[in-house]
Amino acid sequence: MAYHFVIQKDGVIYWCYDSETISYHVDNSNRHVLGICLVGDFRTQQPTAAQIEATQRLLQYLQVEIPTMKQVLGHQEYSGYAWKNCPAFPMGTFRTNYSQFLQKTVGKVDKPKQIPVAIRLNGELLAVTGFLQEGVSMLPERPVSNAAGGKVEWIEQTKDVRVNGKNLNEKIIAGSAYAPARELAAGLCLQVEWDGSTNTVILRG
Template sequence: MSYHVGNSNRHTLGICLVGDFRTQQPTAAQLDAANRLIQHLQVQIPTMKQVLGHQEYPGYAWKNCPAFPMGKFRSDYSQYLQKPVDKADKPQQVPVAISLNGSLLAVTGFLQDGVSMLPVRAVANTAGGKVEWIEQTKDVLVNGKDLNEKVIEGSAYAPARELAAALCLQVEWDGSTNTVMLKG
């Protein structure tokens, strides 16, 4: 439980965008990050249905927070979810949560053609694995094992089973929550 919105703390989760939006607008990168975070959280917390500004909670109409129009933000967010993906740039992605030994990681993977693709460096670093980038061949090695990775926007993603094998972890899939569970 956090303390950010008075009597609503027991059923809210706060997201903070840094800046004074009374005098400036959030950057496109901030809005994109907020949209991606909300999308991730809605996978992690299926009961999370509403996205409200601080001032939209009971007793907080006086507080100009976040000081940008939440109606427009929600409209833009719904368009963000429906935005077509340029298949030449990036595959269609359905977010996948990742847990390691029962703890959810702060990063997500995605489903592509029925295969869970996980962010190599984030998962390997958390699991204590060694990641190497071979510039000449554009290959990623985890604990000395070559993976069938895909590099998307500068980050390498590998099939969950391959990455788990390189890290000596067991892998399970929970289709009800779209979660890859790694155990070691």
């Protein structure tokens, strides 16, 4: 698999590689490019509405996670690929529609009061944090799942994130999905403990 993300016609996103992983899909640009593949032959058909919306939400999420990500380019817009009719739909139109999507969704993310929560997985302190809200520890689904070897999917039809095929009661905050610690731990088949003296969620396999 050469892409970091693959988006099916029904809007389901398959997360194939972490953003830190170099994959091979655009030659000399691989070191600083994330590859997103929409399933289909767009020389003879159009991306589905679910694919477009899923792509827009994925890009929004990635640009929050990676603030240095400034450009959204099609395969044929990279040096040496002008000959390749890929993705075979007008990228200028796509970028215009994406800009309008961002304008509509700006300021519509949940911003609760947060008490930072540290996360330990099998004794190792993770580089990400969760937060405590109304007595519930909320953990970032993607990085915790990746660290635990879990599978994360975005379900466009229901606007849900699945971890190992299970739906969780997540909150989308600034483009990132957070789930209750006990639900996320159950989805990853982990035991969970709370250390109130250090505000730390402890996960064990």
